[in-house]
Amino acid sequence: xxxxxxxxxxxxxxxxxxxxxxxxxxxxxxxxxxxxxxxxxxxxxxxxxxxxxxxxxxxxxxxxxxxxxxxxxxxxxxxxxxxxxxxxxxxxxxxxxxxxxxxxxxxxxxxxxxxxxxxxxxxxxxxxxxxxxxxxxxxxxxxxxxxxxxxxxxxxxxxxxxxxxxxxxxxxxxxxxxxxxxxxxxxxxxxxxxxxxxxxxxx
Numbered sequence: 001x002x003x004x005x006x007x008x009x010x011x012x013x014x015x016x017x018x019x020x021x022x023x024x025x026x027x028x029x030x031x032x033x034x035x036x037x038x039x040x041x042x043x044x045x046x047x048x049x050x051x052x053x054x055x056x057x058x059x060x061x062x063x064x065x066x067x068x069x070x071x072x073x074x075x076x077x078x079x080x081x082x083x084x085x086x087x088x089x090x091x092x093x094x095x096x097x098x099x100x101x102x103x104x105x106x107x108x109x110x111x112x113x114x115x116x117x118x119x120x121x122x123x124x125x126x127x128x129x130x131x132x133x134x135x136x137x138x139x140x141x142x143x144x145x146x147x148x149x150x151x152x153x154x155x156x157x158x159x160x161x162x163x164x165x166x167x168x169x170x171x172x173x174x175x176x177x178x179x180x181x182x183x184x185x186x187x188x189x190x191x192x193x194x195x196x197x198x199x200x201x202x203x
Contacts, residue, residue: 008065013043037098101142106175108134110147121157125188160184
């Protein structure tokens with residue numbers, strides 16, 4: 001299971017419509033709506049600066065959040081849209097979707113590398129070059145892996161590790177339908193310099 005799911009703190013918004021939304025913005029709040037999960041839509045407000053900090057961290061649209069609203073039970077949500085001011089590019093409204101445990105969503109999952117000591121290429125001085133420290137995977141909301149593991153056993157200099165080389169947890173699959181590169185084992189710089197010199201000599 002994934003590590004701690006980050007909180008997203010909001011407050012219930014009593015009014016609805018454009019008037020209530022404008023009032024929220026005057027009070028440095030960003031109006032939003034929480035929908036789905038077989039429950040009536042819930043209007044909310046999120047503090048402007050707090051939301052801006054979350055947005056600037058990146059991947060806001062692919063992060064599972066634990067929504068906390070005072071007086072209500074916590075609920076897992078994922079953002080399905082952020083409306084922005086067309087001139088200032090600042091948030092003016094957010095759409096959040098409630099998730100059931102069986103919901104399928106795309107999330108970025110961390111990649112762990114193990115058995116470096118069993119990789120001949122690394123023992124010879126090669127360097128593990130990580131292309132993707134995280135990969136976007138389609139997962140079930142109630143069973144999110146904390147990470148996926150790349151086994152480096154037997155990997156030599158020049159070997160390239162693709163997503164198809166990784167054993168994924170049951171029910172997890174890549175969101176991108178191509179065999180993309182996760183990492184490779186590059187030759188040590190001294191060896192690369194020698195190869196370049198040899199190539200130059202042959203020319």
